[in-house]
Amino acid sequence: MHKAIILGQWKGELGKGLAERELACLLAVAAGQTDKEIARREGLSPRTIKGAIERCMYKIGAFKRASLVAEALRRGIIAPAACFLLALLVGLQHQQTTFTRRPETPRRVEMRVAARRDSAAWAV
Template identity: 45%
Template structure:
């Protein structure tokens, strides 16, 4: 089973929607208009509208965003941020001794600011 990635969304082929319907739905998930989707897919706006309507019908949705939510519930589409977060969590669980990991050091600058302030206060006492 293959995947299609459009913008910030990823769709899984062979689940319910045809490839062009899935691609149009991925662009709908990014809140693009029919004309904007048509420009990106290099087809006419009518073709895009028909593809979106077929996707809405197949998903038994009422509106465009309802179709996106139903496709997300059926795991046909998913935002890439979820996949990235899962990858990061898996990586951190596997390797606990990462050489790129930075531990927090004591705040040296804050101490220097306090020393300067105390020194300034001590000059005020002598004046």
């Protein structure tokens, strides 16, 4: 049986290669928190948090925070909490996205020709 950590709207499973602190930092990164915000909440140094996130990146094989979260989602290490996922699905059912485009019209090339006065030519 795996232990789960829930942080805000994210849920993470221990026992999939990450330590408890690393998983907690990964969930906080998924929630959009900075190193300083995580450190303030955990009562640790921002450098300690940065090290835990770097260890997560090394273990998962990602080198940016966004790709770290995406790869953790893909591997099933973290997932949105059930209430967040349910709210998202309900919201998507009621939202209809329509794009209004102008009707397709044929393109016209307009040429303007300067009119010469024939009367001026005849006057000479």
